Amino acid sequence: MRRILTGCVVLLLLSVTVNAAVPLQLQGNLSQGSLVKGRVEVGTKVFLNNTAVATTPNGFFLLAFHREAPATALLKLVRDTGETETKTLTIAPRQWDIQRLTGLPAKMVTPDPVAEKRIALDNAQIKALRRNFLEIPYFESGFILPAKGRISGVFGSQRILNGKPKNPHNGLDIAGGLGGAVWAPADGVVVLAAPDMYYTGNTVFIDHGFGLISVYAHLQTMTVQTGQEVKQGDSLGTIGSTGRSTGPHLHWGTTLGSTHVDPAMVLEALGN
Template sequence: MKVRGCNALVVTLAFLSSMLFSGAMAVASEPSLVLNGKLTQGSLIRGQVPVGSQVSLNGQSLTVNPQGKFVMGFERDAQATHTLRIIAPDGKTHTQTLTISKREYDIQRIDGLDQKMVSPPKSVLERIRNDSANVARARSGNRNYDAVFTRFSWPAEGPITGVYGSQRVLNGEPKRPHYGVDVGGPIGTPIVAPTSGIVTLAEDLYYSGNTVILDHGMGVFSTFLHLDSITVKVGEELNKGEQLGTLGATGRATGPHLDWRINLGSMRLDPQLLITDSE
């Protein structure tokens, strides 16, 4: 059975026919602005403004590509109100206050893990540091690549067994929140690209096992953890639906599943919010 995601609440403040992703409803505003996504904690928002505009969120400048498209995100525990500022090509400044909804997160208790995976021995600390540095490099680009503005699909078929934002307690020890969505299934289930992307990492890591990272452009990356096998190499460009590996239980995993994550740079966002009921 294919898993289904949450409805995406689309907020739009004018229609731009050149938007690549669908689902926008339009009302009048000045200047023309489209925002696509659910205004809630953990959400990735994709937007478009007139070509040549500048955009900032809470005083921080956002990258706007030559077509006037940009992305922004709200972290797991983001505050309720945010200020979006647009400087139009004519130099006029327009300010929009965005209000995002608060979410309630689950607490998950997982017992029976090998203690070395909960509190790793000193002998593997250097490997963990190297893994973290490699992952940071793999997510460090800000490529002008349009895949992020297209529709995302589920990378695997199966039931959802873990959700974004949940707090995990491993062997009785509280850990940082879970920042992905878990899809269960048998070992060997194909894992495919949820939308087009360029492979920036494909290797075995201590915690996440066989891991692949895809760059979807504009600083947005998908990460696929605990794979049984990897079928791609760094530098390959995948089309949506092309296989990148198989579902597994490598690394710190209690059973076979895919842990799919979305990052906007270092910001960890909810992949499930990118999936709509029309998928």
């Protein structure tokens, strides 16, 4: 018993020392469409623009800045002593590529009613995923690219078809060739492996914990199932052109909660 107690005291002392050695750390780009990883003393509460941000048992947290994020954001830290620190973050603007195409047939711009129905079902399923996430810090495994190949599309670009703005491109396209390998860029749980979604075809979603979810679209084959835990580097399937796709490529998307962030920025923040 005595030995156990001594052990506890040593542990407590250690954690106090470690805590004191961790000032606020931010890793990643403070820019529009970005993800940033932060670290605070364990027990510190974090708020971004007055909204609570969950922290992992190690004091890590994730922040997302959407494509149209304003020039500043307010980060507030409340230590377990009650002491409060506020910090104004400057969010750098980014230039997005805008493509205007006119004179297109109407059916190319507006999906028909049958397609609309499928799109609505897909979207409801995706929205539900993004509302419930795992509070397990899988993202602490770090991130790598999920496939090899040329980057054929970047995050944030937007097409305006017949004057109608379409959703901005919310991922990174990797043209790795039909049948090329796709792997998990980080640890996580496959929360949905869906065949034949309207836009994205065979699609895999991975929950990396604390709101960070990644998506792999247009797959030719899927080698994982819903509910399966994956480690960084595990196979997810192969590059294809399923769904609404103009050629074989992997569309890789990342979201924190409902905010789409640039996967390239996720690599900056969480890369290993």
